Amino acid sequence: MRSLFRFHGGVKPATNKAASTSEPIVKAPLPPRLVVPLHQSIGGTPHPLVRAGQRVLKGELIGAADGNVSSAVHAPTSGLVTAVEPALMAHPSGLTMLSVIIEPDGEDRWAELDRLNYKSTPPDELRDFVRDAGIVGLGGAVFPTHLKMNPGREGRTRTLVLNGAECEPFITCDDMLMRERAAGIVKGTAILRHLLQADEVLIGIEDNKPEAVAAMQTAVRAEGESMEVVAIPTRYPAGGAKQLIRVLTGIEVPHGRRSTDFGVQCFNVGTAYAVFEALTCGHPLISRIVTVAGNVDRPRNYEVLIGTPMSDVVRLSGQRTDTTRYLMGGPMMGMRMPGFDVPVVKATNCILVASDALFPPPPPEQACIRCGECARACPADLQPFELYWFSRAKNFGKAQEYNLFDCIECGCCAYVCPSHIPLVDYYRFSKSEIWARERDKSASDQARERFEFRNFRQEREKEEKAAKLAAKAAETRAKLATEPAVDGAAATPAADAAEDPKKALIAAALARAQAQRAAAQPKNTDNLSAETQAEIEQIEARRRTTGNAPASGPAPAGTGASAPDTQP
Amino acid sequence: MLSALLVMTGIAIVLGAALGYAAIRFKVEGDPLVEKIDAILPQTQCGQCGYPGCKPYAEAIAQGAAEINQCPPGGEEGIRKLADLLGREFKPLSEEHGVEKPKAVAVIDEQTCIGCTLCIQACPVDAIVGAAKQMHTVIDKLCTGCELCVAPCPVDCITMTPIPETVENWKWKYPVVELRRVA
Structure with missing residues (x-):
């Protein structure tokens, strides 16, 4: 039996997981319209590769990764691209983003699939393959997986942690995946282990999921792998990467460091399964398991194509009439969606259907009474009340000094706050303000640099021009001094040349012009x-006889005004 | 008495020498205050303050020749920061220098552009590319929104477009609902 460790803080909210685990995962039917946002991972927005009116096949690349910190996007089914346009995003801002809109043809025909034998492929190719398969962290952070498939700075990973904790209430998608597809997860983990050259593999699952623990243990034995399935105490947020690493290995990842610096890498079980699907079946990431829970008649897990409108999935579970909103994620960290028809994306682990009866609006915010409950609950060892005061006062420098960016926004502090202060809202506000300031700062630094360089360039060009002119003047002067005077007109200026080179130049030019004029006006008579x-x-x-002679006789009286001009 | 005087004189000479040496050894090149003011200014280089660029304006502020409220792109927040730094009183933005506008970038209508290069010469940060009788275009990531290219354009093909809000630059709202006195 492995000895486990404890992380600081945490809470124990009601798990509410039983309702959605009673039925197996079912495939959601093909919706009439799929809206696939191009930006579905941390990093650059992929470039669209399709145009409106084009036919696509299932699994065909529709968005190519933009740079290394980005991940590809694929067509979830075969059909017709009706538009590539901005559409409402599954994001709390309610803003639109460039999406590929596909009308399925119902055939669900796969594109030609590319498989890979991971054991005979060099690691770099393997990483590119995973990037082009669009695989991102499916725990909710959607960090591109290929970037995590690197051994740490020491070049060797000691421990590979597989995260099956799934600590947030209501969410059961990882639980059901482990129960039903344990073999695939274990095979995917073996691939990740091969890439990282990890010595040991620990699969952490909260002890409120005994079926998942049993299924994973059976699969590990069946596959003949040396992995350890560890049941960990149920306490929110045990599924946070740093918290899970702490519980399983005792390593506390300090501020500003990564777990890879300590030889530990962590993946979600869903991500491991996606890696398995991509490498052995050639299937890119085009669907994921989504829990539908909350204000519905039959909570359940569905395998949903990316881009399916959320309302289409919720309808399968029987949405109750008093529904007011959807949350993407759980009740602790979930984000309120701006509409019911926003698409399911790679980050959608759960659609929590909310009503005012199920999640009553929070009581009015009261003043902080400095009880310190939030600091006791914080799993990141922060002082949430300090961060709250600094954020409220918009004292962002101080908030950063108190390590605001170590906050994982788990919501434990707000959960325990007796004054019902929406603490996480303050932290999110502060973080986005600090990011905006950093963007402005780097833009202004760049502008300053470019402005200074432009001034320097203009100065340099001016000097270069002056130098060029001076050189040319000196050359002409030398020519004038050496050439003997050709005629009398040029002789006088040449004599002056020594005193005033400019005058000499002008005189020479005048003489040239005169000579030219004389030559250019031949008299044709x-x-x-x-x-x-x-x-x-x-x-x-x-x-003379017709009287038309020029300059003969006075001009007619009628044209008297112009007459003087016509006189010779 | 004499020894006391000598001791005091000796101390004065030694300390004086130390200070003199330090003044030479640790001499600061340039005015550090100018750098600090320049860091607060938005680097738009628009000249709305009446100086040819942010650095000259920073120098003028440091010398006391200019007020701190002459920078419209910096806005109220910029004036507050300058007031904090310099220990001066906050003043609202001076109207004769312009008004605070949302951040925008210049966009060239490429159909209308005749390729005269006047905007290229006007751009203080070299953010416009193009050549004589060739189409010009603005590199939007480098544009500071100074509007200096708008006036020289002989065919009026440059417009200032506000930067749209996207998922990347979207900000969470301040959770405090301000209560205002009604009467």
Whole structure:
């Protein structure tokens, strides 16, 4: 029996998990319309690879990863792309984001699948494969998995932790996945272990899921792997990566460090299963298990295609009429969705259907009485009341000094607060303000650098131009001094050249211009042949007889105004 | 009496020498106050303050030649920060220098652009690319929204577009509901 450790704080809310685990996972039917957001992971937004009117096959790449910190997106089924346009996101902001909208053709035809034998593939190729399969952390943080498939700085991972704790109330998607697809999870874990070269594998599952523990133990034995399934005490948030690592290994990851620095890497069970699916079946991440719970008649887990509207999934469970909103995630960390038809994304572990009866609006916020309950409950060893005061006063520097960014937003502090202060809202506000300031700061630093460089460049160009002109002037002066004077006109300025080079240049230019003008104006009445001369005289004579002779007689009275101009 | 005087004189000479040496050894190049003020200014380089860039304005503030409320892009928050730094009284933004606007970037209508390069010459941060008689375009990530390119354009093809709110730059709202006195 492994000796386990304790993490600080934590709470024990009612788990509410029994209702959604009574029935097996079922595939949700194909919806009439899929909205697949392109941005579904931490990092860059993938570029769309399809156009409206194009046919796609199931599993076809529709968004290519933008850089290394990004993850690809695939078509969840075969059908017609009706639009690539911004659509409402499963995000608390209620903002839209570029999405690919697919009308399924009902055939559900797979694209050509690419499988990989992980044992004979170099690690770099394997990581690229996982990135292009769109696999991200399915615990809810959606961090691209391929970035975590690197051994730490020491080059070796001691412990690979598989996170099956699933501590948040109502959510049972990992529980059901472990019960039904344990073999796949174990195979996926073996792949991750191979990549990380981990010495030991610990699968942490909260002890309120005995069926999952048993299923995983059976699968580990059946696969002949040396992994240890560990039942850990049920206490929220045991499923936080740092908390689970603490419980299983006793390592406390300090501020500003990563668990990989200590030879520990942590993956969610769903992620391990997705890795297995991608490498052995060639299936990219196009569906996930979603718990539907809360204000519904039949809470249950569904295998849902990414992009399915949430309301379509909830309808399967029988949504009650007094529903007011959906939460993505559980009651502790879940985010309120801006509408009922937002799509299921890779981060959607649970759709919690809420009504005012089930989740009554919180009582009015009262003043902090400095009881310190929040500090006792904080699993990250922070002082939530200090962070609250600094956030409320918008004293962001101080909040950062008190390690605001170590906050995992688990909601334990708000859960225990006797004054019902929505503490996590304050921390989220502070964090987003600090991020915005950092963005502004880096933009202004860049602008300053570019402005200074531009000034420097202009200065340099001016100097270069002056130097060029000076060189040219010196050259002309030298030429004038050495060339002998060609004619009398140029002789005088050349004599002055020594005193005033500018005057000399101008005089030389004037002389050149004069010579040019003289050459360019030939007189066409000079040097005429006798014949032409005779012809001209004839014409002149004709003119005289018709009275059209130029400059003969006074101009008619009617054109008197312009007459002086026409006079020779 | 004499020994006391000598001791005191000796101490004065030694300390004086130490201070003199320190003044040479630890001499600060440039004005650190200017750097601090410059760090608060938004680096838009728009010249709305009446100075050719943020650095000259920072220098003017440090010398006491300019008021702290002449920077519209910095807004009220910028003035507060300057007031804190310099120990001066907060003043509302001076109206003659402009009004605070939401952050925007310049966008060139590429159909209308005739490729005159006037905007390229006006841009203080070299955020416009293009060449003579070729289409120009603004690199939006580098644009500070200074509007200096708008006036020189002979065909009026540059517009200032406010930066839209996206999931990346969206901010959580301040959870405190302010109570205002009604009467």
